[in-house]
């Protein structure tokens with residue numbers, strides 16, 4: 001009985017430590033209205049053109065047309081029990097809105113693996129997409145994620161800007177589970193080449209089959225500079241201008257934000273879920289207009305990001321959290337199990353901290369130091385002048 005409880009408890013812990021599904025969103029389906037120049041899928045007596053360089057087109061539903069022009073090399077996959085009908089009869093306007101001209105397949109450019117808009121993160125394979133605020137780099141599959149390309153769709157994926165050394169926990173493409181080796185082979189085969197465009201580079205993706213079993217949490221891995229740069233190339237085009245005079249750029253984010261972030265060093269016995277729930281209960285849940293992210297970063301430190309439109313509420317909240325972390329550090333760290341932290345506000349440079357276990361000097365004390373130095377310089381100057389005056393006089 002006790003064993004069963006322990007096993008259950010362990011499974012529960014593992015399930016909690018961040019494994020999520022990453023589902024690929026864009027498709028090259030025949031029935032997807034976004035994939036056609038007409039803004040709707042072919043119907044009625046359309047003349048349908050699937051041009052050269054088109055990806056694999058997947059047909060899921062019965063459809064009719066007058067004529068179908070296919071590329072010399074390409075692939076049209078008919079789903080189960082799907083048939084294409086050919087007719088020259090003019091259709092009902094209500095079933096098939098009129099379109100002047102040939103209906104052409106327009107999804108001829110692949111979507112990028114490194115583009116966060118290509119992915120949806122879910123807690124179950126087919127579940128709805130989560131909309132929680134995350135680090136930009138964590139919106140692309142992480143080292144501990146299960147990546148899914150669901151069955152019964154066509155895909156066209158650009159992996160040419162993927163960075164060597166990227167890894168995921170598992171990869172399932174239309175029902176087949178891939179290993180590092182079978183995926184590399186697949187990319188080299190006709191079918192794989194039509195689905196994944198790799199350009200001249202031959203990117204490699206490591207499939208680890210390893211889950212995170214550290215209760216302190218595991219780093220996603222995408223915050224490494226080379227990877228994060230590629231991800232940010234996609235995100236940066238759409239950055240909103242921050243509505244504050246001084247903004248911050250948390251690690252793993254591609255845009256500047258109004259607010260603050262912490263760099264927290266884990267202490268002995270640090271528990272990520274406990275840390276999250278304690279902070280949520282005492283601080284984050286009460287501040288509905290402040291968005292927050294808590295993420296484990298490469299190098300095994302923990303980042304807490306706080307942001308709101310003007311940054312004012314985030315900074316107030318950051319100050320309260322800073323005080324509570326300091327209090328806990330002084331009391332022996334039983335509440336948060338951290339070793340130290342730094343708080344960054346308003347600028348790229350940290351709000352100076354001499355020891356890791358104490359937080360920043362306040363603006364007031366910095367001013368005091370500056371004044372002391374100025375006074376000291378004046379005294380030295382006066383002494384020098386007097387000295388020189390004596391020697392020459």
Ligand SMILES: *[C@@H]1O[C@H](CO)[C@@H](O)[C@H](O)[C@H]1NC(C)=O
Nearest residue numbers: 060061062063080081082083
């Ligand atoms: C397509 O039509 C055939 C017969 O015309 C039918 O048996 C089949 O169920 C249809 N398929 C779909 C996906 O509706």
Ligand SMILES: *[C@@H]1O[C@H](CO)[C@@H](O)[C@H](O)[C@H]1NC(C)=O
Nearest residue numbers: 183184185186187188189202
């Ligand atoms: C890809 O195919 C070519 C020739 O078909 C072969 O020489 C090469 O070793 C293959 N590469 C991989 C990674 O399978």
Ligand SMILES: *[C@@H]1O[C@H](CO)[C@@H](O)[C@H](O)[C@H]1NC(C)=O
Nearest residue numbers: 251263264265299301342356
């Ligand atoms: C955060 O702190 C760790 C050590 O505590 C350090 O290695 C890392 O560079 C810091 N990162 C930033 C962005 O301050």
